Amino acid sequence: MKPRKKKKRQFRQLFARSLQRLAPARSGSAEFSGPLRSVAILAQEKLGDCVLLTPLVRNLRCAFPDLEIHLIAFSRASASFFMNDPAVTAVHLVKKQPQRYFREVLSRKFDLLFNTKDHPSTHFLLQSALIRARFKVGHKNPFHEGLYDRLLDLEFHSHMAAKNCALLPLLGVADTETCRPSLPAMPVSNEIRQLLRHLDGLRPIGINISAGQPNRYWTEEKWKTLLGSFPGERFVVLSGPDDVESKQRLEEKCRNVIETPPTNNLYEASLIVSKLRLLVTPDTSMVHVASGAGIPVVGLYREAPQDISRFGPYAVPYELVVSTTGEVSGVEPGEVASAVRRLTARAIGKEA
Structure with missing residues (x-):
């Protein structure tokens, strides 16, 4: 554990012990x-x-x-x-x-x-x-x-x-609704509304290229390689505001990607995810967005058991690809492509 992180942890514990006494x-x-x-x-x-x-x-x-x-x-x-x-x-x-x-x-x-x-x-x-x-x-x-x-x-x-x-x-609430996540409604732009109508019936595969931490990012080149592994499939690229340029480069370079407007909030992203066949994403909030929409997930994770067990896909079919390097960038495109094929085959088998 790094010294600064260790000091913060020790302070939190000391503060808790002080409250317990007082x-x-x-x-x-x-x-x-x-x-x-x-x-x-x-x-x-x-x-x-x-x-x-x-x-x-x-x-x-x-x-x-x-x-x-x-x-x-x-x-x-x-x-x-x-x-x-x-x-x-x-x-x-x-x-x-x-x-x-x-x-x-x-x-x-x-x-x-x-x-x-x-x-x-x-x-x-x-x-x-x-x-x-x-x-x-x-x-x-x-x-x-x-x-x-x-x-x-x-x-x-x-x-x-x-x-x-x-x-x-x-609180005496025995018969609860599902603990599946959901999102409160937020504003939806006309561009996103038009896109949603366009996606009806297409059922493309989605990829989310953004992540909350540097060690959870996959490289743009590896995303490009993954897209090239499925020339007969249609894809949608999702990203946060900081990665819009990377999203646009993938849309320009990969013929099987549907060009889409950037999303303005997480709710807009969730509406797009609901139109997908499955979502490929690093360990980030989009995993939970997909869980809320009932959409299968291929998750890219570091070797951190607690990240998977506590914050992994929930109540949806999923495949996980775990890096052995401590960073998601260590995952190889072939591993992800195989996971996409396995999850697709499972979905087809379930429908049959």
Whole structure:
């Protein structure tokens, strides 16, 4: 572990131990009772985490139509994701507008607080202590003991969508909707609407060339080689704003790629994904977008078991190609092409 990363981890653990000594002890095994009129959910920062939180939000809204659902956001990305979600009552950004945050969150008392992180986080633990709630729930962890009325005990490698939904049985919600992710509606451009009509019936294969971290990127040349391995197939290239030029170069150089406009938000991307036969993507939020749309996934991963078990494809057929070099760029195009063929054959066999 790098020295800086080690120091941050040690600080988080020290902070957690300090809270455990100072805060009034909570049992970690209590049963929830009484009215449920309001809940504060501490939402994780990344877009992929937000997508995996949507099943809990949907199920809460379905089971408790009048419940106030407050999302406590720690990044602009997570706040923007939930801002226009009709299932959410309000979104509160912790690090901005402190007076408003005090007025709308810290000055009131909620019936329930839920910390979605299953490891110690300074910001999440601090807000867990500051936000007043009659009943507080977290995930079982030595650094969470004594700070929550109930600690949810799921195996570490359980998928995060299932870990989020583990709150529901505590609230008496036995017959839940699926824990499949979904996305709140966002604006859709006329160009994307036209594209969706064009894609009806085509069922192309999609490739997502963007990733959240440098070591999760695949090279443009390898994407080009993969596309060349399937001259008889039609493809759609998806990318984030930073990779639009690479997307356009692939569209220009590869004849089997359908030229498409850039997407303006994750919801537009999800609408395109819903038209695909399958999606090839590095380990990023698009894996969860495909899971939400019920679209099979070929995932490109580093050799990191927790990334696969906790954040891999969920409730869809999939093939994983895992690099042995520590970086997704170590995956060879032939391996991915074979995975695409296997997943396609499985889909054909299922249809037959």
